[in-house]
Amino acid sequence: MPIAKQEFENGKVHSTLEDEILSFLNERKDRAFTSQEVMEGLSYNAEFSTPEISKMSSFTIADFTTFLHHLVEKGRLKTKIVRGRMYIMAAGEISARCPKCGAEVIRPEKTWKMAGRPNKKGERLQLQIGLYRCPKHGAFRTVLEKQKIQSAPTNRVKRKKRAVKRKAAKKKPKSGAWVPI
Numbered sequence: 001m002p003i004a005k006q007e008f009e010n011g012k013v014h015s016t017l018e019d020e021i022l023s024f025l026n027e028r029k030d031r032a033f034t035s036q037e038v039m040e041g042l043s044y045n046a047e048f049s050t051p052e053i054s055k056m057s058s059f060t061i062a063d064f065t066t067f068l069h070h071l072v073e074k075g076r077l078k079t080k081i082v083r084g085r086m087y088i089m090a091a092g093e094i095s096a097r098c099p100k101c102g103a104e105v106i107r108p109e110k111t112w113k114m115a116g117r118p119n120k121k122g123e124r125l126q127l128q129i130g131l132y133r134c135p136k137h138g139a140f141r142t143v144l145e146k147q148k149i150q151s152a153p154t155n156r157v158k159r160k161k162r163a164v165k166r167k168a169a170k171k172k173p174k175s176g177a178w179v180p181i
């Protein structure tokens with residue numbers, strides 16, 4: 001259904017589809033997809049069963065391709081021809097939104113990792129933090145990634161293990177003692 005010019009101009013610049021494409025590819029950073037696979041992944045399925053649907057789908061594909069192209073131009077995605085097909089991948093830039101105005105800042109100025117205290121299992125929560133700069137509101141930080149990592153056993157854990165071993169050794173019957181069969 002056509003929409004009024006006013007509505008068109010007031011509309012957000014396809015942010016939803018952009019966000020969907022980016023989150024789909026960012027969640028699968030280690031893989032590259034064809035544009036059709038991305039479409040299928042987002043369930044914008046291309047259907048070619050009837051001429052009418054086929055015609056509509058071609059338009060959808062063209063729209064979709066335009067979105068992808070736009071994202072490549074903005075440096076958010078990268079493309080490469082492999083074995084005669086074009087593949088798309090997340091560009092590896094992690095954007096963040098300014099907490100004050102919501103403006104999107106594409107590249108962090110700096111990123112670093114921090115790890116919390118280990119829990120009883122020796123697991124630590126590792127955070128990757130990014131420092132961004134909003135042109136209006138200055139620097140802000142965002143957690144980019146949370147990951148549980150296994151840390152080397154601490155001295156406390158080692159001592160505990162040794163104590164358990166000693167206890168087990170104590171329980172063992174001494175050689176020469178009578179043992180039930």
Ligand SMILES: [Zn+2]
Nearest residue numbers: 098101134137
């Ligand atoms: Zn801002």
